[in-house]
Structures are given as structure tokens and as C-alpha cells.
Amino acid sequence: MGDFKKPSTVKEFEENFAQIKPLMDANMAYYESSRCLFCYDAPCIKACPTEIDIPLFIKQINTNNLTGAARTIYSSNYFGHTCGKVCPTEVLCEGACVYNHQDVKPIEIGRLQSYATTDAIRKDKKLFAKKDKNGQKVAVVGAGPAGIACASELCLLGYEVRIFEAKSQPSGLALHGTAPYKIENSDVLNEVSYLQKQLGFQISYDFKIDNAAAVSELENNYAAIFIGIGLGKTRNTNTPGEQLSNCIGATEFIQQLKLDPLSVTIGKKVVVIGGGNTAMDAASESARMGAEAILLYRRSKEEMGAYEFEYDLIRSVGAKAMFNTAVVEIKGEHAVTEVVCFKTINKNGQLENIAGSEFTIPCDFLIRATGQERQTDFYKMAGLSFDDTGKLIVDEHSFQCSKPSYFAGGDAVNGGAEVVNACAEGKKAAQGIHHHLSNSN
Numbered sequence: 001m002g003d004f005k006k007p008s009t010v011k012e013f014e015e016n017f018a019q020i021k022p023l024m025d026a027n028m029a030y031y032e033s034s035r036c037l038f039c040y041d042a043p044c045i046k047a048c049p050t051e052i053d054i055p056l057f058i059k060q061i062n063t064n065n066l067t068g069a070a071r072t073i074y075s076s077n078y079f080g081h082t083c084g085k086v087c088p089t090e091v092l093c094e095g096a097c098v099y100n101h102q103d104v105k106p107i108e109i110g111r112l113q114s115y116a117t118t119d120a121i122r123k124d125k126k127l128f129a130k131k132d133k134n135g136q137k138v139a140v141v142g143a144g145p146a147g148i149a150c151a152s153e154l155c156l157l158g159y160e161v162r163i164f165e166a167k168s169q170p171s172g173l174a175l176h177g178t179a180p181y182k183i184e185n186s187d188v189l190n191e192v193s194y195l196q197k198q199l200g201f202q203i204s205y206d207f208k209i210d211n212a213a214a215v216s217e218l219e220n221n222y223a224a225i226f227i228g229i230g231l232g233k234t235r236n237t238n239t240p241g242e243q244l245s246n247c248i249g250a251t252e253f254i255q256q257l258k259l260d261p262l263s264v265t266i267g268k269k270v271v272v273i274g275g276g277n278t279a280m281d282a283a284s285e286s287a288r289m290g291a292e293a294i295l296l297y298r299r300s301k302e303e304m305g306a307y308e309f310e311y312d313l314i315r316s317v318g319a320k321a322m323f324n325t326a327v328v329e330i331k332g333e334h335a336v337t338e339v340v341c342f343k344t345i346n347k348n349g350q351l352e353n354i355a356g357s358e359f360t361i362p363c364d365f366l367i368r369a370t371g372q373e374r375q376t377d378f379y380k381m382a383g384l385s386f387d388d389t390g391k392l393i394v395d396e397h398s399f400q401c402s403k404p405s406y407f408a409g410g411d412a413v414n415g416g417a418e419v420v421n422a423c424a425e426g427k428k429a430a431q432g433i434h435h436h437l438s439n440s441n
């Protein structure tokens with residue numbers, strides 16, 4: 001790996017971005033499910049934020065009960081298929097599998113999960129026992145994983161749900177953010193349309209809730225409102241030169257790559273700034289787009305927020321990394337031509353640039369993976385309390401906001417985690433809404 005040519009056709013793009021967890025066939029699933037020890041008090045369940053009964057669905061796969069396996073998965077996680085492919089299973093369920101203690105490869109839980117749910121989605125299987133309509137309406141703002149999970153659970157409980165989504169497609173960052181080598185767009189979209197068909201929530205697309213009148217209309221017409229609007233665009237760091245062309249935020253770059261990969265502009269030598277998982281994705285994706293990619297992180301390798309396996313992945317596709325390297329200026333006349341860096345040192349917890357260590361790196365494209373902005377303007381508009389870091393404040397059990405008819409979950413509340421966390425929180429918030437509305441009538 002590490003020698004990619006810039007793709008100029010869909011086929012070349014798919015080759016460069018080949019699935020790292022391809023769908024299993026029946027034989028593979030049978031073999032893999034046979035390895036499971038069906039542990040009592042299974043650690044893999046505890047490591048899953050949605051607490052899927054993993055040994056149960058693996059047993060169901062093994063006994064050729066795929067419908068039962070899909071039901072087990074969906075009863076805990078509405079994005080069961082997507083999570084099977086995009087979850088950092090290496091640090092969650094698979095990381096907790098008992099086989100790790102014996103130096104044996106853990107069970108491929110994620111791939112088994114996607115295998116079991118594929119059949120349900122393709123055949124539009126009826127797995128959900130919906131309660132009768134209770135006559136109450138709930139609005140959901142944002143059709144990301146948190147919003148979809150909340151809407152799905154509310155429909156199951158008998159509510160009528162309408163989701164308001166700013167974009168023209170559902171799934172939020174599960175569609176616009178997750179790396180193309182982890183999941184194909186059609187997989188994410190098919191799962192949402194399956195849920196929509198089975199459970200019956202409505203989605204109003206291209207419908208951004210962005211003014212006080214729209215907020216009061218929701219308040220007047222719905223018994224409760226769930227906020228699942230995630231985070232905003234890539235945060236500026238005020239580094240001189242950030243406004244030059246060919247300097248782009250990571251989420252904006254990745255969104256373009258996901259929606260229209262062949263139209264993406266990229267340079268020959270790409271600098272990626274950051275040390276989180278998004279930085280790893282941007283570096284890996286740049287390399288697969290044929291660029292020479294170099295990741296610059298101002299702290300040490302050990303201090304990176306990214307998972308070790310994500311770092312290994314960028315190394316496997318030929319991206320390079322430099323640590324303790326701070327970019328202080330981005331230079332170029334119109335477009336970026338080089339970055340000015342200093343080596344850094346951590347002195348008693350304070351990061352300092354080392355005097356005299358200045359050097360430059362030539363590049364013709366720069367991606368800033370410097371975190372996402374918080375949507376505090378929205379929270380102020382709706383009168384919702386948030387903390388100093390811009391996270392919405394909610395009750396930890398019910399996910400109720402500071403205003404009683406509002407509930408929230410996902411990145412807006414946790415500050416940016418994984419799809420599986422957003423799903424878990426969206427579902428818990430739906431139960432919080434149900435409890436609140438059942439007790440206030």
C-alpha cells in the first residue's frame with residue numbers, strides 16, 4: 001500500500017477506497033460465529049454503548065436465525081448495520097473480547113453485526129412491534145444518528161414524529177463524515193430508509209431551524225422537541241494564512257469527498273494539521289486520493305486523541321507524521337505553498353515552541369483537522385443552557401435540557417464522540433421524552 005494514483009473514475013475511486021470490513025458471506029459468518037464462546041457476563045456487551053446482546057445475536061447467526069439476530073441488534077441500536085462497519089470496534093466490543101487475553105484474534109463482532117442486519121434491510125423485514133398511536137407529536141431537529149435513533153424509538157412508543165433536517169439527505173456525519181473505506185454511502189442511506197419504512201417517522205429536508213419564529217412554531221405544535229444538531233464547521237485557529245485558497249477544514253474536505261469524490265480538489269503534497277481521528281481520516285483519504293500526505297501534530301504521538309489503530313491505518317497507506325511540530329504560519333501568494341513550523345516541547349504541562357527550531361515544509365494543499373465549532377447560537381436562540389465548552393447541558397439519565405420540553409443527545413451534548421454514542425443517547429432521550437410526557441398528562 002502507499003502508492004495510490006489520483007482516481008479519475010468511480011471504479012478507480014472504489015479501488016483506492018476498498019472496504020476495510022467487507023461484508024461476510026454465509027460461510028464466513030458461520031465459521032466466525034462458531035468461534036464465539038458465548039461468555040456468561042460477556043465483556044463485549046459491557047463495552048458497547050448500546051449494550052447489544054452480542055453473544056445472543058452471534059448464537060442466532062450460528063443457528064441460521066438471521067431474523068432473530070437482526071431483531072436482537074435493532075432492539076438495542078437503530079444504526080446496527082452502520083455501527084458494525086464504522087464503530088471503533090478495536091477499542092469497544094472487539095477490544096473487550098476474552099480472546100484478547102489468549103493472544104487469539106477477537107471475534108469479528110462488527111462484521112457479524114453488519115452481516116445479520118443486511119438481510120433485514122434488503123428484505124425489508126418486519127422486526128418492530130410498534131405501540132398504538134398515542135396522539136402526541138414530537139419534533140426532532142437534525143436527522144443525524146442521534147435524531148434518527150430518537151425518532152425511531154418514539155415511533156415505537158406510539159408517537160408521531162417529524163424530523164427537520166437542514167441538508168437534503170439524512171444521517172448527518174454518518175453519511176458526510178465517516179471514511180469511504182469504512183462504509184459506502186448507500187449502506188448508510190438504506191438503513192435509514194428501512195427504519196423510516198418500518199417505523200414511520202417523517203423527515204422535512206432542506207429545513208434548517210435557524211430563527212426564533214421557527215423555534216416557537218415547534219414549541220407551539222409539538223409536545224416535546226429533541227435537539228440532535230451535532231457540531232458546526234471546522235474551528236478556525238487564527239493561524240496567519242488560514243484564508244489562503246487550498247486551505248480547507250477537514251469536515252468540509254471530507255464532506256466533498258463523500259458526496260462528489262471525483263470533483264474534489266487536492267494537491268500533490270498535502271499537510272494535515274491535527275492529532276484526532278478526523279485528522280487521521282483526512283490524512284488517509286488524501287493518500288488514497290493520490291497525494292503525498294504528511295500529518296503535523298503539535299504534541300507527542302502519545303498525546304494524540306486518535307486511536308492507535310487509526311494511526312496504523314494512515315501509516316499503512318503511506319502517510320507520514322511529524323510530532324511536536326506546531327504550524328505557526330501558512331504561506332503563499334494566493335494558494336498555500338509552504339507552512340512555517342516550530343518544534344515544540346512540553347514544559348510542566350505547557351507547550352512551548354523551541355527557539356531557533358523554525359523550519360518550513362513545502363505543500364500545495366492544507367487540511368485543518370482542528371475540531372468543530374459548537375452550535376451555541378442555536379442554543380441561545382432556543383434559550384437552552386450550555387457549559388463553558390459549548391456542550392448542551394442535559395440530565396444524565398433522561399437527556400432533558402434546561403427547558404423541560406427540550407431533550408438532546410449526540411455530538412451536541414457529548415462534544416463529539418462516535419455514531420454509536422449518538423444512537424445510544426438519542427434512544428435514551430426518547431425514553432426520557434416518553435417518561436416526561438406520560439407523567440405530565
Ligand SMILES: Cc1cc2nc3c(=O)[nH]c(=O)nc-3n(C[C@H](O)[C@H](O)[C@H](O)COP(=O)(O)OP(=O)(O)OC[C@H]3O[C@@H](n4cnc5c(N)ncnc54)[C@H](O)[C@@H]3O)c2cc1C
Binds near residue numbers: 229
Ligand atoms: C470526519 C469525521 C469522521 C467520523 N468517522 C466516524 C467513524 O468512523 N465512526 C464513528 O462511529 N463515528 C465517526 N464520526 C463521528 C460521528 O459521525 C458523530 O459522532 C455522529 O454522526 C454524531 O451524530 P449526531 O446525530 O449527534 O450529529 P450529526 O451526525 O452531526 O447530525 C446532525 C444533523 O443535524 C443537522 N442540523 C444541524 N443544524 C441544524 C438545524 N439548525 N436545523 C436542522 N438540522 C440541523 C445536520 O445537517 C445533520 O444532519 C466521525 C466524525 C467526523 C467529523
Ligand code: SF4
Binds near residue numbers: 042045
Ligand atoms: S467476549 Fe468474545 S467470545 Fe465472549 S461472548 Fe463476546 S464475542 Fe463471544
